[in-house]
Amino acid sequence: xxxxxxxxxxxxxxxxxxxxxxxxxxxxxxxxxxxxxxxxxxxxxxxxxxxxxxxxxxxxxxxxxxxxxxxxxxxxxxxxxxxxxxxxxxxxxxxxxxxxxxxxxxxxxxxxxxxxxxxxxxxxxxxxxxxxxxxxxxxxxxxxxxxxxxxxxxxxxxxxxxxxxxxxxxxxxxxxxxxxxxxxxxxxxxxxxxxxxxxxxxxxxxxxxxxxxxxxxxxxxxxxxxxxxxxxxxxxxxxxxxxxxxxxxxxxxxxxxxxxxxxxxxxxxxxxxxxxxxxxxxxxxxxxxxxxxxxxxxxxxxx
Numbered sequence: 001x002x003x004x005x006x007x008x009x010x011x012x013x014x015x016x017x018x019x020x021x022x023x024x025x026x027x028x029x030x031x032x033x034x035x036x037x038x039x040x041x042x043x044x045x046x047x048x049x050x051x052x053x054x055x056x057x058x059x060x061x062x063x064x065x066x067x068x069x070x071x072x073x074x075x076x077x078x079x080x081x082x083x084x085x086x087x088x089x090x091x092x093x094x095x096x097x098x099x100x101x102x103x104x105x106x107x108x109x110x111x112x113x114x115x116x117x118x119x120x121x122x123x124x125x126x127x128x129x130x131x132x133x134x135x136x137x138x139x140x141x142x143x144x145x146x147x148x149x150x151x152x153x154x155x156x157x158x159x160x161x162x163x164x165x166x167x168x169x170x171x172x173x174x175x176x177x178x179x180x181x182x183x184x185x186x187x188x189x190x191x192x193x194x195x196x197x198x199x200x201x202x203x204x205x206x207x208x209x210x211x212x213x214x215x216x217x218x219x220x221x222x223x224x225x226x227x228x229x230x231x232x233x234x235x236x237x238x239x240x241x242x243x244x245x246x247x248x249x250x251x252x253x254x255x256x257x258x259x260x261x262x263x264x265x266x267x268x269x270x271x272x273x274x275x276x277x278x279x280x281x282x283x284x285x286x287x288x289x290x291x292x293x294x295x296x297x298x299x300x301x302x303x
Contacts, residue, residue: 031079103161138166205238265290
């Protein structure tokens with residue numbers, strides 16, 4: 001006996017790994033999702049709490065009606081354009097599995113380059129003190145805290161929702177020593193709210209001008225938090241604020257390290273030089289784009 005729902009066949013004996021994978025791949029491909037088969041695998045494996053390899057090792061393994069229903073609900077969300085990481089509820093970053101929601105930007109591979117550069121900067125320091133500005137999911141702060149458990153790690157964000165996600169991630173990752181607080185880097189009291197004499201001030205700030213919004217994928221433009229993405233008319237708005245505040249917040253020799261929108265990396269480097277930061281560098285990401293801009297505080301702090 002065969003029933004139909006959502007245009008797909010079901011049997012009284014239950015549905016199988018193979019059948020659901022095939023269905024998922026078809027539906028996602030029809031919705032224009034790239035690598036539809038792979039995403040169907042991720043969604044089904046996560047729904048079942050199994051490794052992806054087991055889906056193929058046991059293709060005829062039955063799936064309960066409740067699990068099949070949940071899988072189809074997730075398929076529908078993904079087919080409608082919701083980012084895969086939001087559908088799953090998590091993203092992997094620098095060896096950590098982090099909860100993500102529409103309150104936070106999804107961590108990107110480019111930001112792992114920022115973390116790698118930060119670890120290089122901190123390599124020789126003992127118990128370094130650092131601040132992650134605009135922490136979002138907490139990905140940068142928690143990756144650094146995980147790699148450098150001796151570090152005194154602070155992180156801030158303007159969004160209360162983002163801070164709730166970051167704090168939950170800190171607990172889940174065993175990094176409960178990271179100190180989170182709410183602050184706006186564009187507000188004048190900002191330096192007084194945070195720690196002083198930092199060895200590292202690090203940030204992946206919003207860097208997409210509003211004029212570029214239409215060029216972004218719809219899954220990004222329509223689902224990720226605009227306050228974490230867009231800068232208004234001034235693409236250097238947040239970099240200008242960070243470069244202005246860095247000399248007052250960094251210890252002598254401390255470093256400001258920023259992820260930049262590749263077309264503006266040179267302009268960000270110029271801002272750091274204007275504010276008196278020394279040894280300004282621009283580093284490419286894994287895709288060969290100028291992405292990470294850094295500069296050191298030489299000790300001369302401008303007003």
